[in-house]
Ligand SMILES: Nc1nc(=O)c2c([nH]1)NC[C@@H]1CN(c3ccc(C(=O)N[C@@H](CCC(=O)O)C(=O)O)cc3)CN21
Ligand SMILES: CC(C)C(=O)C(=O)O
């Protein structure tokens with residue numbers, strides 16, 4: 001079967017775009033094949049987020065993530081899934097310079113991962129680039145509010161919209177990415193009322209992460225909601241305690257090896 005037929009069987013970009021005001025859109029991040037296969041059964045789209053630099057590779061921010069790293073993890077997630085739309089984050093430095101540069105790198109991501117769309121950070125300032133990509137066949141999910149790739153300018157991962165005077169600029173960003181042709185927009189890390197205002201100002205689905213319950217969908221970093229990160233932002237609801245489970249398993253294995261309780265006759269070849 002051709003990979004094109006495979007692509008069509010997945011959730012499509014227009015299907016997501018039509019969900020404004022409809023059934024809430026379910027999304028999580030995933031960076032590798034085996035977790036993606038589980039998430040695939042429940043999520044409308046899976047984001048291969050550049051948060052993988054921090055979660056998988058121990059970086060202090062997302063600034064150090066390369067295009068090659070995104071492609072590597074993007075390919076793993078596409079291979080591990082069959083139903084969800086896969087969206088890959090464009091990493092810092094791969095799209096900001098010019099629409100032409102953004103197209104070149106986004107096309108590389110789409111060709112090499114077979115993902116269905118890319119995501120990039122920025123509102124009004126990225127509108128021209130979003131339009132350039134969409135007109136040339138690359139679906140774009142936008143991302144406004146707390147944009148982690150700008151954390152060095154913002155002075156950290158700071159919740160946006162604490163000052164009501166900034167709300168208008170956020171609405172302008174939301175409108176600008178909508179008019180530029182983004183099929184959906186992530187609203188990250190902003191006070192609830194600002195997120196709600198952005199949501200109501202535009203006709204494309206809003207995907208919230210620390211934004212507002214009003215959003216058309218929600219996204220979390222998988223490892224955060226699984227309890228694999230010792231500390232998480234306030235917006236995370238922890239659904240599982242995988243950290244302690246892994247620790248307990250590793251501890252018991254270490255004890256068994258030391259006491260020679262492992263391997264037993266079940267685990268050797270006779
Ligand atoms: N594991 C993980 N989860 C994420 O959600 C995530 C990443 N990594 N990496 C990329 C960005 C960075 N994110 C972050 C990181 C820290 C805060 C944070 O420290 N929030 C404070 C509020 C600070 C303020 O209000 O100014 C908090 O206490 O929640 C928020 C979002 C969200 N993204
Ligand atoms: C938190 C989500 C929206 C993201 O951009 C990421 O995981 O990189």
Ligand SMILES: [Mg+2]
Pocket residue numbers: 049050051089
């Ligand atoms: Mg990201």
